[in-house]
Amino acid sequence: MISTGMGSWSPLVFLICVAFISVVVQIIRSLGEGGFRKEEDKAEAFFSGGRLLIKNRVMDVYWGFFDAMGRYYGWMKRMHNGIVNDYVYWFVLLVTVVIGVVILL
Amino acid sequence: MIMKVLLAMVVPVAGILIGLLYKGIDRILAARMQGRVGPPLVQPLRDVRKLLVKENIVPDDAVGWLFSSMPFVALVSVMAILLYLPLGITPVLEGYGDLILVLYLLIIPSLALVLGGFASSSPYASVGGQREMVKMMSYEFPLAIAVISVAWLLYSSGAENVFSLSVISGTHVWGLAGIPGLAGLAVIFLCMLFVIPGELGRIPFDVSEADSEIAGGIFAEYSGRNLALFYLADAVKAVAIASLAVALFLPYTVSGIFGLGGAAAPAADFLFHLLKVFFVLFVSSTVVRVVTGRLAISRVVSVYWKYPVILSFLGLLLIMGGTLI
Numbered sequence: 521m522i523s524t525g526m527g528s529w530s531p532l533v534f535l536i537c538v539a540f541i542s543v544v545v546q547i548i549r550s551l552g553e554g555g556f557r558k559e560e561d562k563a564e565a566f567f568s569g570g571r572l573l574i575k576n577r578v579m580d581v582y583w584g585f586f587d588a589m590g591r592y593y594g595w596m597k598r599m600h601n602g603i604v605n606d607y608v609y610w611f612v613l614l615v616t617v618v619i620g621v622v623i624l625l
Numbered sequence: 626m627i628m629k630v631l632l633a634m635v636v637p638v639a640g641i642l643i644g645l646l647y648k649g650i651d652r653i654l655a656a657r658m659q660g661r662v663g664p665p666l667v668q669p670l671r672d673v674r675k676l677l678v679k680e681n682i683v684p685d686d687a688v689g690w691l692f693s694s695m696p697f698v699a700l701v702s703v704m705a706i707l708l709y710l711p712l713g714i715t716p717v718l719e720g721y722g723d724l725i726l727v728l729y730l731l732i733i734p735s736l737a738l739v740l741g742g743f744a745s746s747s748p749y750a751s752v753g754g755q756r757e758m759v760k761m762m763s764y765e766f767p768l769a770i771a772v773i774s775v776a777w778l779l780y781s782s783g784a785e786n787v788f789s790l791s792v793i794s795g796t797h798v799w800g801l802a803g804i805p806g807l808a809g810l811a812v813i814f815l816c817m818l819f820v821i822p823g824e825l826g827r828i829p830f831d832v833s834e835a836d837s838e839i840a841g842g843i844f845a846e847y848s849g850r851n852l853a854l855f856y857l858a859d860a861v862k863a864v865a866i867a868s869l870a871v872a873l874f875l876p877y878t879v880s881g882i883f884g885l886g887g888a889a890a891p892a893a894d895f896l897f898h899l900l901k902v903f904f905v906l907f908v909s910s911t912v913v914r915v916v917t918g919r920l921a922i923s924r925v926v927s928v929y930w931k932y933p934v935i936l937s938f939l940g941l942l943l944i945m946g947g948t949l950i
Contacts, residue, residue, distance in 0.1 A: 521721075528721070530718075530720075530722065533718060534705070534721070534722065538701060541637050541705055544704070551677050552678070552849055552853055553677070553681050554850075555681060556849070
């Protein structure tokens with residue numbers, strides 16, 4: 521049992537329950553059709569009737585994340601310019617803010 | 626102990642049936658509000674049966690194992706949540722997990738949707754996956770503030786294990802707050818109701834599937850039993866998120882009022898809990914999806930970050946102020 525004083529979690533009980541639920545879900549899953557009859561174009565990704573010329577980067581699961589957060593990453597990259605002095609300035613600034621917050625509280 | 630084991634077996638399966646029942650009720654009520662008759666109550670069950678007999682197509686360029694395992698992961702994770710939630714009765718896994726665990730588990734079905742979408746090899750599904758991620762980052766913050774606010778209120782009243790769901794559901798938070806705290810709780814409850822359609826991907830926050838824009842988005846390539854599992858996961862998630870809202874804000878029972886004892890007490894409290902769950906879903910999801918249209922993804926982010934985030938902070942401040950006065 522992992523306890524924080526505010527709450528607790530038992531990974532072992534969790535895993536046992538997940539194992540049981542997995543069996544239930546597998547039973548439901550096994551009630552369905554397992555595969556499909558291979559026919560022309562059937563397993564082509566849908567692209568509004570057109571043929572998909574550029575394959576999606578399916579293995580790069582972070583692609584969508586980086587794409588959606590592009591502006592944020594652009595901003596972060598600009599801040600990380602490789603100049604050590606700038607990093608030290610940021611560090612000093614953040615420490616000042618943290619100390620200020622601690623003193624205020 | 627034997628009762629706990631039995632409940633651990635029954636509750637997740639019951640969650641599926643209750644979720645499908647609510648889907649049926651939701652469709653009938655939505656239809657009536659739009660002046661239609663609507664489908665029969667058992668239509669969601671028929672939908673699942675239909676999906677199970679359909680072919681299970683996996684696109685050629687998809688990452689097969691990821692594509693097929695994500696519906697499984699989504700359903701298992703939401704069914705597991707029900708074991709930690711007080712469903713009118715003490716949580717089945719009382720003492721083995723807390724509210725923070727439930728919050729983490731609630732993220733898994735959405736992450737499964739995202740990964741399943743990216744693994745589909747479809748541009749529509751990838752766009753849907755991106756939208757789902759952006760949406761998650763929008764609604765998780767007000768949800769976290771809502772949880773922290775209730776925990777803060779319990780903590781300042783001297784309760785221990787404030788993230789324990791049996792402690793939360795055993796305490797009537799509205800009775801702990803002063804007048805500013807009551808206003809704060811009302812605001813946070815409102816924010817919680819705002820979060821529910823986002824969590825469930827219902828109109829106006831259904832941007833990640835958006836049939837008319839991105840052809841079903843995440844689900845564009847899903848069919849057959851994989852789609853059936855996602856469908857069931859959605860049904861169970863509705864019960865889970867509404868049960869969480871009920872546990873946090875409406876943890877009242879009826880057995881004491883009617884002086885019930887023995888097996889009748891938990892049965893009555895469970896039925897009353899279902900009534901509250903259906904009410905919360907009706908207010909936050911059914912009515913909202915009938916009277917609104919889909920928001921653009923950029924609007925979803927700004928709507929969540931402008932209103933529920935600011936309002937929930939305001940609610941938290943009111944609650945904190947109320948405990949200090």
